[in-house]
Amino acid sequence: MTNDAPLLNVENLWVRFSSRTGVSEAVRGISFTLGRERLGIVGESGSGKSMTGRAVLRLIRPPGMIEADRLEIHGEDVLGASEKRMRRLRGGRVSMIMQDPKFSLNPVMTVGQQLVEALRAHERVSKRDARKRALATLDEVAIRDPERVLNLYPHEVSGGMGQRIMIAMMLLPNPEILIADEPTSALDVSVQLQVLDIMDKLVRDRGMGLMFISHDLNLVAKFCDRIAIMYAGRIVETCKASELRNARHPYTLGLLNSVPDLEHPRERLEVLKRDPAWREAPSVSARQ
Template sequence: MTHLIDVENLRVTFPTRSGTFEAVRGISFTLGKERLGIVGESGSGKSMTGRALLRLIRPPGQITADRMEMHGQDLLNASEKRMRQVRGRQMSMIMQDPKFSLNPVMTVGQQMIEALRTHEKVSKSRAGERALEMLDEVAIRNPERVLTLYPHEVSGGMGQRIMIAMMLLPKPEILIADEPTSALDVSVQLQVLDIMDKLVKERGMGLIFISHDLNLVAKFCDRIAVMYAGRIVETCKASELGRAKHPYTLGLLNAVPDLEHPRARLDVLKRDPAWREAPSVSARQ
């Protein structure tokens, strides 16, 4: 498989009064034209990993790596001008909550047109046409009306689909989806997943799907990387998640409620998130 992303020994650190805190602790992985799921509890480093790929960690945070490449091009040492070309045009990221990602004082149409014209030399009228086509592609009815709305006038599910449409407008090769369905009800979740699945297959994109939902990731993704305390502790094919071996992965699986066989108490992990002894396992293909 041709690698779109190749990462070795990625670290994200922040200085604190008590010393340096490592949010991401030396992880390695690759991404091809596939769906890579990254799972783990809150604070495990999932979102930080996605942001690090786009160099969106603000100072005093620091990103280091032995290698962080896209198509063999160095992202770690690329200039900010080069990274502005990468962000959106080649690699996009859907943030967790569209209410905090969309500009509240601009209409949906204004934001989508601006997102496209930032990366392509197209007229406003042509950018508007492309925005309409993309909204239709993500199954939004009456896209002409939606373009005139402000973010507070759309539902959570529609806002998420608008974000997907906006991030996909410049036709990136890599999409990072950070909890794209966590704030949605089940029916809307399925719609969003169907849209992403269709676009990944038709466009041949690489997708990093960040989630807490083990069952969802196992059904939707091709490979899974399990993160704990800033490290990747286990990787496997999605179809083989039920045969996981690492104690932390087993703990996560055993903590998933079973509606058919309910238990009075769920299994509890013995370690806390401050535990730093989990072995580092590579997620390289």
């Protein structure tokens, strides 16, 4: 496998939900690739951004259906893979960090037990080695006194630390792709940056691919290389994070300008005027 082959290769991905009132389409034919880079996926709730993240790992339950011309993780077809193989991929090659650590950590197991278990589910390692690596990873996510933290239960740690533990847990099996779905929106502002910095550093050091899903365009711009902006299940615009200022799509501009800015006060905030044409416009490809 060459190094420039994309880690994640998605072409014409659809996610549909059928219900009594008909079929609703959460993701409507989007295409993107993810290399060893940081890709931000931004949109409002209901834009299909979280569904995209889940579809990659085939984590959508019936009545949801995933269709794609191509959906490959490191060249391996996801849609045709067996459920057993998918379990190896999830958490092994591809890890996912969810929004709220409170719901992602098991409340009746200590942090240490969960970390060791997470690792041993994907690799044959002795408990002692697993513990050693857990300690090392906790240290990497800037947790002081990891020995003590290993013996704590999830309710005994703060939100920020919980999310750092989640990151540690997800990074333990050395995945190649990390999907972070609103990893910090449950955290306080001052902790957010710290957690993101840690995540950012680890992803870069290990040369992983990061798919950062968020509703906060500015945050994404700060932590990603490339940005894809989703609206109504389609990608309406894609650009380099550094060139976000030159974005042209009115939806992107609307998202940028609707945020109140402490240093540049305005009497009224700009409000998105949603154009029905955006919904129908073909999806922009975010392939590279």
